[in-house]
Amino acid sequence: MDGMNQDVKAERKALIEEVLSAYPEKTAKKRARHLNVYDEGKPDCGVKSNIKSAPGVMTIRGCAYAGSKGVVFGPLKDMVHISHGPVGCGQYSWSQRRNYYTGTTGVDTFVTMQITSDFQERDIVFGGDKKLEKVIDEIHVMFPLNKGVSIQSECPVGLIGDDIEAVAKKKGKEHGKMVVPVRCEGFRGVSQSLGHHIANDAVRDWMLGKGKAKAKEFETTPYDVVVIGDYNIGGDAWASRILLEDMGLRVIGLWSGDATLAEIERGNKGKLNLIHCYRSMNYICRHMEEQYNIPWMEYNFFGPTQIARSLRAIAEKFDDKIKAGAERVIAKYEPMAQAVLAKYKPRLEGKKAMLYVGGLRPRHVADAYGDLGIDIIGTGYEFAHSDDYQRTADNIKDATLVYDDVTGYELEKFIDKLRPDLVGSGIKEKYSTQKMGVPFRQLHSWDYSGPYHGYDGFAVFARDMDMAINSPVWALNKAPWKAA
Amino acid sequence: MPQSALKIKDHIDLFNDPEYLEIFKRKREQFEDMPSDDEVAKQAAYINSMEYREKNFAREALVINPAKACQPVGVAYCAAGFEGTLAFTHGSLGCAAYFRSHLSRHFKEPSAMVCSAMTEDAAVFGGLNNMVEGLANAYALYKPKMIAVHTSCIAEVIGDDLNSFIIQSREKGSIPADFPVAFAHTPSFVGSHIVGYDNMMKSILSNFWEGKERKAGGSVNIIGGFDGYGVANAREIKDIISAMGADVTLLSDVSDIYDTPADGSYRMYDGGTPLEAVTKALDAKATISLQEWCSAKTLDFAKDKGQDVASFNYPMGLGATDEFLMKLSALTGKAIPESIAKDRGRLVDAIEDSLSWIHGKSFSIYGDPDFVMGMTRFVLELGGEPLHLLSTNGGNEWEAKMKALLASSPFGASGQVWKGKDLWHMRSLLATEPSDYLIGSSYGKYLEKDTGVPLIRIGFPIFDRHHHHRFPTMFYKGGLRVLVTILDKIFDTIDEKTKVTGISYDLTR
Numbered sequence: 006m007d008g009m010n011q012d013v014k015a016e017r018k019a020l021i022e023e024v025l026s027a028y029p030e031k032t033a034k035k036r037a038r039h040l041n042v043y044d045e046g047k048p049d050c051g052v053k054s055n056i057k058s059a060p061g062v063m064t065i066r067g068c069a070y071a072g073s074k075g076v077v078f079g080p081l082k083d084m085v086h087i088s089h090g091p092v093g094c095g096q097y098s099w100s101q102r103r104n105y106y107t108g109t110t111g112v113d114t115f116v117t118m119q120i121t122s123d124f125q126e127r128d129i130v131f132g133g134d135k136k137l138e139k140v141i142d143e144i145h146v147m148f149p150l151n152k153g154v155s156i157q158s159e160c161p162v163g164l165i166g167d168d169i170e171a172v173a174k175k176k177g178k179e180h181g182k183m184v185v186p187v188r189c190e191g192f193r194g195v196s197q198s199l200g201h202h203i204a205n206d207a208v209r210d211w212m213l214g215k216g217k218a219k220a221k222e223f224e225t226t227p228y229d230v231v232v233i234g235d236y237n238i239g240g241d242a243w244a245s246r247i248l249l250e251d252m253g254l255r256v257i258g259l260w261s262g263d264a265t266l267a268e269i270e271r272g273n274k275g276k277l278n279l280i281h282c283y284r285s286m287n288y289i290c291r292h293m294e295e296q297y298n299i300p301w302m303e304y305n306f307f308g309p310t311q312i313a314r315s316l317r318a319i320a321e322k323f324d325d326k327i328k329a330g331a332e333r334v335i336a337k338y339e340p341m342a343q344a345v346l347a348k349y350k351p352r353l354e355g356k357k358a359m360l361y362v363g364g365l366r367p368r369h370v371a372d373a374y375g376d377l378g379i380d381i382i383g384t385g386y387e388f389a390h391s392d393d394y395q396r397t398a399d400n401i402k403d404a405t406l407v408y409d410d411v412t413g414y415e416l417e418k419f420i421d422k423l424r425p426d427l428v429g430s431g432i433k434e435k436y437s438t439q440k441m442g443v444p445f446r447q448l449h450s451w452d453y454s455g456p457y458h459g460y461d462g463f464a465v466f467a468r469d470m471d472m473a474i475n476s477p478v479w480a481l482n483k484a485p486w487k488a489a
Numbered sequence: 490m491p492q493s494a495l496k497i498k499d500h501i502d503l504f505n506d507p508e509y510l511e512i513f514k515r516k517r518e519q520f521e522d523m524p525s526d527d528e529v530a531k532q533a534a535y536i537n538s539m540e541y542r543e544k545n546f547a548r549e550a551l552v553i554n555p556a557k558a559c560q561p562v563g564v565a566y567c568a569a570g571f572e573g574t575l576a577f578t579h580g581s582l583g584c585a586a587y588f589r590s591h592l593s594r595h596f597k598e599p600s601a602m603v604c605s606a607m608t609e610d611a612a613v614f615g616g617l618n619n620m621v622e623g624l625a626n627a628y629a630l631y632k633p634k635m636i637a638v639h640t641s642c643i644a645e646v647i648g649d650d651l652n653s654f655i656i657q658s659r660e661k662g663s664i665p666a667d668f669p670v671a672f673a674h675t676p677s678f679v680g681s682h683i684v685g686y687d688n689m690m691k692s693i694l695s696n697f698w699e700g701k702e703r704k705a706g707g708s709v710n711i712i713g714g715f716d717g718y719g720v721a722n723a724r725e726i727k728d729i730i731s732a733m734g735a736d737v738t739l740l741s742d743v744s745d746i747y748d749t750p751a752d753g754s755y756r757m758y759d760g761g762t763p764l765e766a767v768t769k770a771l772d773a774k775a776t777i778s779l780q781e782w783c784s785a786k787t788l789d790f791a792k793d794k795g796q797d798v799a800s801f802n803y804p805m806g807l808g809a810t811d812e813f814l815m816k817l818s819a820l821t822g823k824a825i826p827e828s829i830a831k832d833r834g835r836l837v838d839a840i841e842d843s844l845s846w847i848h849g850k851s852f853s854i855y856g857d858p859d860f861v862m863g864m865t866r867f868v869l870e871l872g873g874e875p876l877h878l879l880s881t882n883g884g885n886e887w888e889a890k891m892k893a894l895l896a897s898s899p900f901g902a903s904g905q906v907w908k909g910k911d912l913w914h915m916r917s918l919l920a921t922e923p924s925d926y927l928i929g930s931s932y933g934k935y936l937e938k939d940t941g942v943p944l945i946r947i948g949f950p951i952f953d954r955h956h957h958h959r960f961p962t963m964f965y966k967g968g969l970r971v972l973v974t975i976l977d978k979i980f981d982t983i984d985e986k987t988k989v990t991g992i993s994y995d996l997t998r
Contacts (some may be wrong), residue, residue, distance in 0.1 A: 111916075
């Protein structure tokens with residue numbers, strides 16, 4: 006440890022203390038366990054995680070429904086996903102994740118539609134099962150080419166004792182199409198995370214290896230892989246698929262960005278499962294490993310360093326043909342990646358960034374920033390578990406400030422004191438940060454840009470970070486007569 | 490390879506590249522098991538048919554693409570317009586995250602709000618502890634001058650009693666005994682965001698008015714209602730008040746909080762109706778609302794307190810603004826000054842200049858009930874012909890008033906009123922009986938894509954165009970802005986159409 010880092014660490018620890026001092030004592034104690042300054046060499050980040058948020062502190066987290074409907078199920082394109090309950094949850098999550106897909110919306114695909122049972126008071130009083138049955142019947146009249154229906158439960162459903170599983174079984178039989186009940190009520194768990202898990206369990210129990218695709222003949226090859234946990238935000242999954250196919254692999258399913266039900270049902274036919282967003286879909290990978298002996302591995306398609314490393318690691322699991330394929334792909338794209346770096350690195354080298362995001366990004370994008378010469382000085386997750394913080398230790402540097410389930414208050418203070426050159430977080434954090442004169446990019450929706458995955462995506466990522474940081478407007482936010 | 494460092498392609502262009510198109514095709518052929526092209530084409534044609542429309546309108550339970558949000562978004566908006574006020578959701582933690590995101594996406598501004606983070610144990614034992622701890626934390630961290638507590642679904646279903654919880658929180662020292670906490674029960678399975686606005690407005694007024702004696706004075710209170718253009722419309726109201734020299738209190742003024750400057754500091758609170766003014770508002774002679782269906786309970790409450798009340802339906806354009814101004818003048822005893830008469834004349838002038846491009850064109854309109862009514866009335870004044878007028882959260886009274894409005898003008902003869910319907914109903918209407926133009930929120934972009942009817946973006950939310958909320962839509966000046974928005978789309982549409990042959994691609998129009 007050099008002396009400079011010790012000073013930085015001491016400063017950042019003092020900052021944590023300062024922030025904690027604003028809380029009532031009991032809450033300060035709770036929050037203290039979620040904040041730390043990382044010591045290089047330690048096996049994890051030294052913060053507690055996956056714990057209930059304190060009330061009243063302005064947590065940035067979402068709920069289980071957001072994890073299931075918003076993340077895992079929402080992108081699955083040829084099924085109709087019912088936001089089952091009152092109108093709001095479906096309304097606020099309508100078309101916001103930017104899960105791109107091909108298809109004819111309202112005819113054979115339904116991703117950018119808000120389908121809801123729009124509960125009224127009588128549904129709470131008398132129960133919603135009858136209405137749900139009718140909703141499903143009417144879906145089949147309105148959208149006869151749908152491949153199935155999922156029931157995404159909102160809070161009231163679990164509180165009034167509805168039996169959505171019974172409805173699902175009955176209606177599934179009646180219509181001869183899949184109906185998947187998902188118990189993702191927002192009060193379950195402590196964040197989006199349990200919603201992911203519940204959604205994974207629903208895939209396991211109702212979809213995987215079942216349904217119509219099972220009966221169909223499907224020829225497998227030794228090069229079949231299933232990509233798991235890529236939601237095709239701004240086209241991410243396509244910019245990833247292009248590389249995997251180019252190296253000679255056959256992507257027989259991609260979950261769940263631009264996915265069809267058939268791709269989910271056949272998810273157990275691959276030779277290897279490749280997981281990108283570990284947090285949201287590791288559960289189903291573990292299940293397939295136990296049940297079908299399908300190995301799985303994590304990979305990272307953010308930034309040329311990690312992409313090349315991942316392509317080679319994936320190829321290691323296959324024969325020489327695929328290994329040669331990986332080298333060919335890397336050789337094909339590397340000059341473009343180098344040209345992107347040559348263009349942007351000189352403009353970004355030495356800049357400092359802070360991150361606060363969800364599933365995998367607080368660690369996965371760190372090396373992509375590193376490729377551009379940007380240092381990550383603070384990072385944290387909305388809904389990580391301890392295994393995420395262990396993994397993160399590999400991606401961050403000594404003295405990085407780590408904040409779990411950060412509150413609005415803490416993040417604002419951290420940003421204000423550390424004055425990074427860039428913050429990457431979500432829509433709720435974007436505008437307050439920019440008001441403070443700090444450049445910002447949304448790292449959930451890619452700020453309406455993307456893709457960011459793969460080589461094609463890295464070029465866009467580099468361009469976007471540059472335009473955020475190097476916009477002339479940041480130098481103009483003080484009136485000249487006040488600037489002195 | 491489609492990508493290059495020289496000219497970086499993002500999602501807008503990248504996926505039109507042949508390499509990607511090939512990937513889509515291969516994926517579809519080998520792995521997707523999608524319906525055949527024939528089946529898709531058949532169904533795509535069928536959903537535009539009258540037969541499908543009938544099935545669509547026979548729906549009883551399924552709701553598809555509704556144009557309404559739930560109560561707490563109205564709460565958050567209403568509370569944000571009061572000095573130093575922090576909205577507090579008593580419910581699951583995802584709710585507040587959604588409300589904040591929704592408002593931020595429209596206003597492109599921060600939207601602060603806390604929640605009591607109820608989880609499964611709170612569902613079983615009740616959320617008292619969450620409230621006690623939550624109020625203490627929110628008070629200590631964010632130093633509000635008032636907290637506006639309201640519920641989301643979970644707290645309503647299990648029957649949490651806000652009043653009792655807040656009293657107990659005070660007793661336990663979470664907040665000082667005299668600290669203002671307004672509270673409203675706002676379940677998402679009742680009404681919509683406009684009802685939430687009303688509930689919170691009433692609860693804030695009750696908080697300051699109950700138990701106090703009213704000394705009737707000469708001032709007037711104005712309630713704006715939930716409004717995606719509330720920033721600029723509030724400024725318009727204030728300009729009008731100041732031009733008239735009237736003594737008026739604007740209750741919930743979001744003109745600062747949803748339009749804070751970027752100058753190096755983040756203002757979690759900014760402007761808003763001063764709390765002192767809210768107390769004094771009890772003594773007002775009258776309370777008038779610019780949006781009837783955003784304020785029914787609040788106006789009843791003001792009436793009970795002895796005030797005169799009146800309501801309008803999103804006054805936009807000439808007739809509706811005339812009525813509003815004359816009412817305001819009558820209530821305050823202040824004359825309408827020449828400067829406002831001039832603004833009126835300028836709007837009339839603009840309409841005369843442009844009438845030939847709008848006269849006889851048909852417009853479908855959707856959105857909140859007051860907005861649809863105000864917009865319809867203005868379209869009638871422009872010589873446009875309202876066609877499908879739809880409000881997901883509009884009820885029987887709205888329907889009756891809309892029909893009366895249409896009957897008041899020969900231009901309203903073909904107007905059809907659709908209460909409680911959603912945008913999938915609107916899709917069928919436009920597919921079978923299209924209007925020339927469609928007016929509504931960003932959700933309408935899917936209707937524009939599917940039916941080819943050009944969308945004029947006026948309403949809430951506007952997610953995919955920037956800064957519209959910074960310009961007014963109400964009164965004469967707002968009418969002018971709306972007129973320009975309509976005209977721009979009409980001219981763009983004509984240019985698009987005529988540039989194919991070049992015939993009628995005129996320089997001057």
